[in-house]
Amino acid sequence: MIVPGEAASIHEAARLLATGDIVAFPTETVYALGADAANADAVAKIFAAKDRPHFNPLISHAADIGLLRTEVLFDDRAELLAAHFWPGPLTLVLNKHPLARGARITNAGLPSISVRIPAHPVALVMLEEFARIGSGLVAAPSANRSNMLSPTTAQHVAESLGRRVPFILDGGRTCIGVESTIIDLTGEIARVLRPGGLALERIEALIGPCARVAPGDKPIAPGMLARHYAPKKPMRLNATHATDDEAFLLFGPATANLGGRLRLNLSESGDTVEAAANLFDHLHRLELTDVAAIAVMPIPDIGLGVAINDRLRRGATP
Ligand code: TXA
Ligand code: MG
Numbered sequence: 001m002i003v004p005g006e007a008a009s010i011h012e013a014a015r016l017l018a019t020g021d022i023v024a025f026p027t028e029t030v031y032a033l034g035a036d037a038a039n040a041d042a043v044a045k046i047f048a049a050k051d052r053p054h055f056n057p058l059i060s061h062a063a064d065i066g067l068l069r070t071e072v073l074f075d076d077r078a079e080l081l082a083a084h085f086w087p088g089p090l091t092l093v094l095n096k097h098p099l100a101r102g103a104r105i106t107n108a109g110l111p112s113i114s115v116r117i118p119a120h121p122v123a124l125v126m127l128e129e130f131a132r133i134g135s136g137l138v139a140a141p142s143a144n145r146s147n148m149l150s151p152t153t154a155q156h157v158a159e160s161l162g163r164r165v166p167f168i169l170d171g172g173r174t175c176i177g178v179e180s181t182i183i184d185l186t187g188e189i190a191r192v193l194r195p196g197g198l199a200l201e202r203i204e205a206l207i208g209p210c211a212r213v214a215p216g217d218k219p220i221a222p223g224m225l226a227r228h229y230a231p232k233k234p235m236r237l238n239a240t241h242a243t244d245d246e247a248f249l250l251f252g253p254a255t256a257n258l259g260g261r262l263r264l265n266l267s268e269s270g271d272t273v274e275a276a277a278n279l280f281d282h283l284h285r286l287e288l289t290d291v292a293a294i295a296v297m298p299i300p301d302i303g304l305g306v307a308i309n310d311r312l313r314r315g316a317t318p
Contacts, residue, residue: 001166001167001168002154002155002157002158002168002170003167003168003169003170004170005025005026005122005169005170005171005172007125009169010122010125010126010129010169011129012167013025013126013167013169014126014129014130014132014133014134015133016167017034017035017036017042017126017130017134017138018036018130018133018134020035020036020039020041020042020045021035021042021045021166021167022034022035022042022045022046022049022165022167023035023126023165023167023168023169024143024154024157024161024165024167024168024169025120025122025123025126025140025168025169025171026120026122026123026154026169026170026171026172026174027061027118027119027120027123027140027174028087028088028089028118028119028120028123028174028175028176028197029089029118029174029176029177029178029179029180029196029197030142030143030150030151030152030174030177030178030179030280031142031143031144031150031151031152031153031154031156031157031168031174032061032118032123032138032140032141032142032143033046033049033050033140033141033142033143033157033161033165034046034061034138034139034140035138035139035140036130036134036135036137036138036139037058037060037101037102037103037106037135037137037138037139038101038102038103038134038135038137039103039135040103040104040105040106043058043103043105043106043139044105046058046139046140046141047105048164049161049164049165050141050144050145050146050161051145051146052141052146053146054105054108055108056108056141056146057106057107057108057110057113057114058106058107058114058139058140058141059091059114059115059116059139059140059141059180060102060106060107060113060114060115060116060137060138060139061115061116061117061118061123061127061137061138061139061140062115062117062127062131062136062137062138063087063117063123063124063127063128063131063136064117064127064128064131064136065082065086065117067131067135067136067137068115068117068137069097070097070099070100070101071096071097071100071101071102071113071115071137072092072094072095072096072097072100072112072113072115073094073095073096073097074094075094075185077185077190077207078092078094078185080206080207081183081203081206081207082117084206085198085202085203086116086117086119087117087118087119087124088117088118088119088197088198089119089176089178089179089180089181089196089197089198090116090180090181090183090196090197090198090203091114091115091116091180091181091182091183091194091196092114092115092116092182092183092185093112093113093114093182093183093184093185093186093193094112094113094114094115094185094186095111095112095186096110096111096112096113100113101135101137102137102139103139106139111186112184112186114182116180120171120174121171122169122171123171126169142179143157143160143161143165143168144156144157144160144161145160145161147228147229147230148160148229148230148232149229149230149231149280149283149284149287149315150178150179150229150280151280152173152174152177152277152280152281152284153172153173153174153281154168154169154170154171156280156284159284173277173281174277175277176197176276176277177197177276177277177278177279177280177281178196178197178276178279178280178304178307178308178311179194179196179197179307180194180196180197180198181194181195181196181197181198181199181200181203181307182194182196183203183210189210189211190207190208190210190211191210191211191212191213192210192211192212192213193213194307194310195306195307195310196307197276197304197307199303199304199306200306201302201303228314228315229280229311229314229315230314230315230317231283231284231286231287231294231315232287233286233287233291233292233293233294234292234293234294234316234318235293235294235295235296235312235315235316236293236294236295236296236316237296237298237312237313237316238296238297238298239295239296239297240258240297241258241259241260241295242258242259242260242261242263242295243259243260243295244259244260244261245261245291245292245293246259246260246261246291246292246293246294246295247260247261247262247263247264247286247289247291247293247294247295248260248262248263248264248294248295248296248297249263249264249265249266249282249283249286249294249295249296249297250263250264250265250266250297251265251266251267251270251275251297251298251299252265252267252268252269252270252297253268253269253270254268260295261291262286262289262291264278264282264285264286266278266279266282266299266308270300272299272300272302272303272304272305272308273303273304275299275304275305275308276304276307276308279308279311280311283315296312296316299312
């Protein structure tokens with residue numbers, strides 16, 4: 001059931017979390033499927049609803065950094081990044097605090113826990129209310145079936161998960177449109193586990209260069225598996241024209257007719273921030289058409305283009 005993200009339904013969502021139920025809610029990146037991170041039975045419901053493998057750890061969300069301080073150990077780099085970018089599209093993987101309340105299943109028994117404060121008013125009010133009546137910690141992956149496209153509207157959640165999620169808070173279309181950037185700070189060298197809604201350039205300006213995980217490296221985050229975020233149709237990347245059976249996903253000013261049975265533009269002005277916001281939404285729309293395949297124009301590998309290209313590559317992997 002999709003319910004409007006108003007005071008009464010946000011209150012109901014917090015109550016459901018406190019009683020061990022799962023709820024879908026908007027964040028600024030993508031829609032989330034949440035449960036009380038401190039309640040192992042509740043967290044297990046997330047894995048069941050998504051068909052998610054149990055070895056894949058979840059991000060713990062809270063409205064207040066104070067709650068996260070007893071889950072994970074913040075070093076100077078983490079403090080700096082949190083002060084600049086939270087609430088916002090950044091997830092930090094940090095060493096687990098000895099008194100962490102998060103259930104073992106939340107972080108898949110790892111010595112680290114990933115944490116984030118989302119920047120969506122509906123999410124923040126829900127998390128604040130849940131902190132008054134429960135742990136205030138919400139374990140949440142994106143609210144889609146495992147390996148499928150991430151949801152940027154409440155309707156996407158309903159299409160992907162159906163009756164597996166009885167309660168979907170509607171907060172409109174998400175503004176960032178791709179998942180958070182994940183930085184691993186458990187070791188001396190900061191590592192990018194997933195490029196996302198916060199440009200790496202902005203992170204490196206504060207804490208210096210971060211190591212990139214090279215293609216072919218052993219996956220550290222299961223979200224780094226080669227195939228992920230995939231539409232139900234084959235995708236062809238770096239296309240300069242499209243055939244009559246293909247839809248063409250464009251980027252930048254569309255001048256000449258470059259083919260394709262139908263065309264959607266990620267950003268006519270060539271803005272990677274706008275393109276990220278449109279990415280999953282356009283792919284969802286193309287999934288519902290009867291075109292055989294999707295051709296995608298090259299996207300520059302700077303700013304949020306890095307996250308867009310990462311999702312496109314994984315989505316195009318057979
Ligand atoms: O924007 C986002 O990050 C969204 C919204 C809902 O917050 N969440 C999200 O969660 O994308 P999910 O579960 O779809 O992706 C999180 C990724 C997974 O690939 C998971 O393996 C990785 O983060 N991850 C979580 N905890 C980790 C940890 N302790 N160490 C390494 N990787 C971790
Ligand atoms: Mg996901």
